[in-house]
Amino acid sequence: MVSTDAALGVTAIVLAAFTAAGVWYARGRIGSVEDFITARNSTGQGMTTMTLIASVMGVWILLAPAEAGAAFGGIAAVAGYGIGEALPLLAYSKLGPRIRELIPAGHSLTEYALARYGPAMYAFVLLVSLFYMFIFLAAELTGITSALQLVAGVPRWQTAGLIGGFVLIYTGYGGLRASIFTDTIQALIILPLLAISAIGAIIALGGTAVVHDQVLAADPTLLDPTFFTGLRFGFWVAIAILGAELINQTWWQRIYAAQDSPTLRRGFRTAAFANLLIVFLAGLFGVVARGFVDIVTDPASDAYNASIALFVLLTEAFPEWIVFAVVLLALMLVMSTADTLFNAIASIVTADLPRLLDDPTDRTLTLGARALTVVVALSAIYVSLRARSVLRLFLLADLFGAAVMVPLLYGLYSRGASGGGVLAASLIGLAVGLVYFPNPLVRSSLTALPIVGAALPSPDFLYAFTGAATVSAGLTVVTARLTDAGYDHTRLAREIQQLDNSHADSGGEVTD
Amino acid sequence: MAALTAAMFTALVWLVIGLVLAVFIYEIYVIATDFGIR
Numbered sequence: 001m002v003s004t005d006a007a008l009g010v011t012a013i014v015l016a017a018f019t020a021a022g023v024w025y026a027r028g029r030i031g032s033v034e035d036f037i038t039a040r041n042s043t044g045q046g047m048t049t050m051t052l053i054a055s056v057m058g059v060w061i062l063l064a065p066a067e068a069g070a071a072f073g074g075i076a077a078v079a080g081y082g083i084g085e086a087l088p089l090l091a092y093s094k095l096g097p098r099i100r101e102l103i104p105a106g107h108s109l110t111e112y113a114l115a116r117y118g119p120a121m122y123a124f125v126l127l128v129s130l131f132y133m134f135i136f137l138a139a140e141l142t143g144i145t146s147a148l149q150l151v152a153g154v155p156r157w158q159t160a161g162l163i164g165g166f167v168l169i170y171t172g173y174g175g176l177r178a179s180i181f182t183d184t185i186q187a188l189i190i191l192p193l194l195a196i197s198a199i200g201a202i203i204a205l206g207g208t209a210v211v212h213d214q215v216l217a218a219d220p221t222l223l224d225p226t227f228f229t230g231l232r233f234g235f236w237v238a239i240a241i242l243g244a245e246l247i248n249q250t251w252w253q254r255i256y257a258a259q260d261s262p263t264l265r266r267g268f269r270t271a272a273f274a275n276l277l278i279v280f281l282a283g284l285f286g287v288v289a290r291g292f293v294d295i296v297t298d299p300a301s302d303a304y305n306a307s308i309a310l311f312v313l314l315t316e317a318f319p320e321w322i323v324f325a326v327v328l329l330a331l332m333l334v335m336s337t338a339d340t341l342f343n344a345i346a347s348i349v350t351a352d353l354p355r356l357l358d359d360p361t362d363r364t365l366t367l368g369a370r371a372l373t374v375v376v377a378l379s380a381i382y383v384s385l386r387a388r389s390v391l392r393l394f395l396l397a398d399l400f401g402a403a404v405m406v407p408l409l410y411g412l413y414s415r416g417a418s419g420g421g422v423l424a425a426s427l428i429g430l431a432v433g434l435v436y437f438p439n440p441l442v443r444s445s446l447t448a449l450p451i452v453g454a455a456l457p458s459p460d461f462l463y464a465f466t467g468a469a470t471v472s473a474g475l476t477v478v479t480a481r482l483t484d485a486g487y488d489h490t491r492l493a494r495e496i497q498q499l500d501n502s503h504a505d506s507g508g509e510v511t512d
Numbered sequence: 513m514a515a516l517t518a519a520m521f522t523a524l525v526w527l528v529i530g531l532v533l534a535v536f537i538y539e540i541y542v543i544a545t546d547f548g549i550r
Binding site: 044045046047049050184187188191192194195198199202208209211212213216223270273274277278280281284 | 514517518521522525526528529531532533535536538539540542543544545546547
C-alpha cells in the first residue's frame with residue numbers, strides 16, 4: 001500500500017502544476033464569453049485529438065472496462081467496450097462538419113434543440129444532457145476518491161476537495177481554453193503512462209505466457225473472443241455509450257473549437273482509434289486480475305469486487321512503483337475529465353442566459369459562466385461525497401441518451417422532423433427501454449403501477465438499450481415522413497448567433 | 513493449441529501497447545507541427 005502522505009503529496013503537486021499551466025495559458029486569451037465557452041476555430045489537429053482523448057477518458061476506464069473484462073465476458077466484452085467508445089467519435093467526425101455548416105455561430109446542443117424543435121424538446125434534451133454530464137462528473141470524483149482510499153488510505157473528502165478545488169481554479173479562470181490546453185498535456189502523459197503501466201504489469205506478473213496460462217486456468221471463456229455472453233454485453237454497452245456520448249455537450253464545444261472541418265474530421269477519427277485502444281488495454285487488466293487475485297464476480301454477493309478489479313490486482317500483486325504510476329494515471333484521467341465537464345455544464349447554461357436575462361453584456365455573461373462553473377464544481381464534490389450509489393445512475397443516464405440520440409440529431413438532415421414527432425419518439429423509446437431496464441429503483445416503481453406492473457417482461461440490458469434506440473429511431477423516421485414539417489435549415493444560422501455580437505465565419509452553402 | 517493461443521494473446525497485448533505508443537509519438541509530431549516547432 002502506498003503511504004497516505006506520499007499519495008496526497010503527489011496529488012497536490014500534480015494539481016498545482018496543472019493549475020499553474022492552465023492559468024498561464026489562458027492569461028490574455030479570454031477576451032469574451034465566446035473564448036470562455038467555445039474557443040472557436042482555435043485548435044489544430046493535435047490539440048483537437050488530445051482534448052478528445054483526455055475529455056472522455058476519465059478514471060472510469062480503470063474501473064468499468066476492467067469490471068467488464070473480469071465479470072461480464074472477458075476479452076469479448078472488453079472489445080465491445082472499446083468499440084462503443086470509438087463509435088460516438090466516428091459519428092461526430094461526420095456530424096461535426098454538418099453542425100458547423102448549419103450553425104456556424106453555435107455553442108451547445110440545447111440551443112440547436114430549441115431552434116430546430118422548439119421549447120418542449122429543448123427542455124427534454126437539456127434535462128437529459130445535464131443529468132448525464134453531472135452523473136459522469138460526480139462518478140469521476142467518486143471513482144478517484146474510492147481509488148485513493150483503497151490504495152493509499154486517503155480520506156475521501158481530502159481527495160475530492162483537492163481535485164475539485166484546483167481544477168475549479170484553472171477552469172473557472174481560463175474556461176474551455178485552459179481545459180483544452182491542460183487536456184493536451186494530460187493526454188500526452190496518459191498515453192505513455194498507460195503503456196508503461198501495462199508493460200510493468202506484464203513483467204511483474206512473469207510475462208504474457210504466464211498471464212495467459214493463469215487466466216486460462218481461472219476461466220477459459222475470459223480469453224475467448226467469440227464468447228457469447230461477452231459479445232452480448234459488448235453489443236449493448238456500445239449502444240449505451242453511443243447514446244450517452246451523442247448528447248454530451250463536450251463534443252459540441254470541441255466541434256467549434258477545432259480550426260476547421262478537415263481538422264475536426266481527422267481529430268475525431270484519430271481520437272476514436274486511440275480511445276478504442278485505451279479502453280481495450282484498461283479492460284485487459286480486469287481479465288488479467290481474474291488469473292492472479294480473488295475477484296468475486298457474483299453481483300449478489302456482498303464481497304463483489306469486480307468493479308475494482310484493477311485496484312485489487314494493483315494492491316495485491318504489483319510493486320509500489322506501478323501503483324504510483326497508476327495513481328498518477330488516475331489523477332490525470334480525472335482532472336482532464338472534470339475540467340471538461342465543469343466547463344461543458346457551465347457552457348450549456350451560459351448559452352441560454354441571453355434568453356433569461358435582459359440584454360446581458362459580455363462581461364455579465366463571462367461572470368455568469370464563471371459563477372456557474374463554481375456552482376457545478378461544488379455540487380459535484382458534494383454529491384460525490386454523499387451519494388456513493390451515483391454509479392448506479394450512470395446506466396440510467398445512458399438509457400436516456402439512447403432514447404434521445406437519433407430524434408435529436410436526425411433534424412440536422414431531415415426537413416420533415418418536427419418537435420412534437422421527435423419528442424414523442426424519444427419518450428416512447430424511453431418507455432420501452434425502461435420496461436426492460438434492470439435498475440432496482442426503476443423496476444420497483446414500474447412494478448407498483450396497476451396493469452403495467454403485472455405485464456412487465458424480464459429485465460435485460462440488451463433489450464432495454466436496443467429497444468430504446470431502435471424504437472425512438474424508427475418512430476422519428478416514421479413521424480418525419482408523416483408530418484413532413486418542411487423545415488428550412490438556413491433558419492438555424494439566422495436564429496443562433498454569437499453571444500458577444502461578433503460574427504463567426506460562415507460555414508458555406510447549406511444543403512439538405 | 514494452448515501454445516498457439518498463448519502466442520496470439522502475447523501478440524495482441526504487445527500490438528495494443530505498441531499502437532498506444534505509436535499514437536503518442538504521432539501526436540507529438542502533429543502537435544509540434546501545429547505549433548510550428550517542427
